[in-house]
Amino acid sequence: MMSPSEVLQTASPRTIAPRTHTYTTKVEGPRAPRDERRRAQHNEVERRRRDKINNWIVTLSKLIPDCSVDTRTGASKGGILSKACDYIQELRQNNQRLQESYKEVERVEMDNELLRQQIEELKNENALLRAQLQQHGVEVNGDETPQ
Numbered sequence: 734m735m736s737p738s739e740v741l742q743t744a745s746p747r748t749i750a751p752r753t754h755t756y757t758t759k760v761e762g763p764r765a766p767r768d769e770r771r772r773a774q775h776n777e778v779e780r781r782r783r784d785k786i787n788n789w790i791v792t793l794s795k796l797i798p799d800c801s802v803d804t805r806t807g808a809s810k811g812g813i814l815s816k817a818c819d820y821i822q823e824l825r826q827n828n829q830r831l832q833e834s835y836k837e838v839e840r841v842e843m844d845n846e847l848l849r850q851q852i853e854e855l856k857n858e859n860a861l862l863r864a865q866l867q868q869h870g871v872e873v874n875g876d877e878t879p880q
Contacts, residue, residue, distance in 0.1 A: 793817050 787810075794800045794813045797820045863873050
């Protein structure tokens with residue numbers, strides 16, 4: 734391993750890639766009052782935009798479970814947005830499962846209705862058969878079946 738003094742005293746000079754374009758320095762002269770006003774307006778508009786975004790992120794963090802912004806620790810904006818995306822994805826999956834469950838419930842309700850209709854038809858048929866048995870002199874007692 735080389736010591737710090739050896740690193741600084743290398744025999745070969747270090748080569749640096751040449752610049753491909755020249756840099757122009759800003760001329761810092763007196764600004765016109767109009768330019769100052771425009772810059773101040775732009776800064777104010779930008780500040781309001783940032784404030785609005787930050788307020789929406791804080792509002793979003795209050796809507797997402799386990800994502801409340803603590804003033805001491807302060808959740809990062811990226812963390813809040815990440816949790817929001819995860820939560821939205823979870824809600825979509827839950828919604829999909831609920832829709833599938835609802836369709837299954839509708840199918841079961843239709844099956845139940847068909848079975849109720851069949852029960853009514855069988856009751857009516859049973860009543861007709863009992864009436865025929867009585868006409869032919871066979872005694873029928875309640876729900877017992879004749880032998």
